[in-house]
C-alpha cells in the first residue's frame with residue numbers, strides 16, 4: 001500500500017515513511033492511494049477484541065511492517081488502557097449510546113493513536129538507526145497523550161508547544177509533571193493556532209526537517225487517523241446489525257481528525273448513516289457545513305479547550321475527496337485560504353455530514369441535563385455532542401475525555417467535582433516547563449539546542 005499527498009507534488013511513500021514524515025514534503029497530508037473493501041471481513045472481525053481488530057485493520061495499510069512486530073506494538077499500546085474492552089459502548093436509552101474513549105493513560109481519546117504512534121516510532125528508529133525529533137502543537141490533550149506515548153522511547157526527543165495559560169491546569173500537569181528527560185513542554189505566548197502555524201512553518205523547512213529528523217504527532221499524521229478509524233469500526237460492530245446503518249456518529253470536533261477517521265470507513269464498504277460534527281463556540285466547521293464558507297475567525301477560549309481552534313488541518317483531507325482527488329484544485333483552495341483567511345465554495349456538498357455548535361454558557365446546562373436524564377456524567381467536550389440531538393434518531397456520541405480532567409467546570413456549575421486517581425497523583429509532582437516566544441526562529445533554536453539528533 002502506498003500513500004499519496006493531498007497536494008500531489010510529493011512521491012508516494014510506504015506506511016513507515018508516511019508515519020515518520022507526518023506532513024508530506026509538498027505541504028500536503030498523506031492519504032492511502034486506494035481503499036480496501038472491508039465488507040468481506042465483517043463476519044470474521046465483528047467479535048475480535050480491540051487489539052485483534054486493530055491488528056487486522058492495520059495489516060491492510062502497514063504492508064511494509066513485519067506482521068509480528070506490528071502485532072507486538074499494537075498489543076503493547078492497548079495494554080495501557082484500564083478498561084478490558086478498551087473502547088466500551090454504553091447505552092443511555094434505546095436511541096442514544098456513548099462510545100467511551102477515555103480509558104487510556106491520559107484519559108482522552110488521543111491515547112488511542114499516540115500510544116500506538118510511540119511504539120511505531122520505536123520500530124522505525126530500530127530499523128533506520130536514525131533518531132527522531134517530535135514536534136507538535138497542542139490545545140491540551142494531544143500534548144499530554146503524545147508525551148505519555150513517547151516517554152522514555154530511545155532515540156526520540158519530544159517538543160510540545162502549548163498556549164501559556166490556555167490549557168486546563170490538569171492538562172498542563174499531565175505535560176509538565178512527567179519527569180521524562182526526552183520531553184520538552186514549551187509554554188508559548190500566543191494561541192494554539194499561532195503554535196500550529198509555527199509547527200507548519202518548521203515542517204516546511206526541508207533542511208531543518210532533515211537535520212533533526214522531524215516528525216509530527218499532530219493529527220496530520222496518517223497513523224493517528226488510521227488508529228482512530230479502528231474504534232469507529234469496533235463500535236459499529238457493537239451496534240446491533242439493524243442499528244448499524246441507521247446510527248449517526250456524533251463527534252466533538254476541533255481539528256477534524258477524529259471525525260475524518262470515522263468517515264474514512266465509508267470509503268471501505270462500512271455503511272454509516274452520517275457524522276455530526278459537534279463544535280464548541282469556535283465554530284468554523286459548523287459555519288462551513290451550513291454555508292459553504294470556510295473562514296478564519298479569532299479563537300475564543302471555551303470550557304472545551306481541546307476544540308478551541310479555527311484552522312481545522314484535517315479538513316484538507318476531506319477537501320481532497322470533495323474535489324474528486326484534483327490535486328491542483330486542492331492546492332488552489334489551500335493557498336487562497338492561507339493568503340486570504342477565507343474560501344467560499346459554490347455548491348458545497350459534504351455528503352453524510354451534519355453539524356452543531358454549543359455556546360459556552362450551554363455546556364454546563366447540557367452536562368446537567370444529560371446527568372438528570374440518563375444519570376451519566378459527560379465532560380465539557382462530549383457535552384457539545386449532545387447539543388440539539390433529535391431524540392427520535394439513533395446516535396452514538398463519542399465521549400472524548402474523562403470529566404475528571406476538567407474539575408473546575410463542575411465546581412463552577414455547583415456540581416460534585418469528578419475525580420480520577422491517576423490525576424490526583426499528578427498534583428503531588430513538580431511541573432517542569434519552558435516559557436518561550438512562538439516565532440519559528442526561537443523554536444528552531446530551542447530544538448537545535450535540545451534535540452538528541454544532533455549530538456549523536
Ligand SMILES: *Cc1c(COP(=O)(O)O)cnc(C)c1O
Nearest residue numbers: 141254255256257258306400401
Ligand atoms: C482533541 C480533542 C477533540 C477534538 O478532536 P479533533 O480530532 O481535533 O477534531 C475533542 N475532544 C477532546 C477531549 C480532545 O482531546
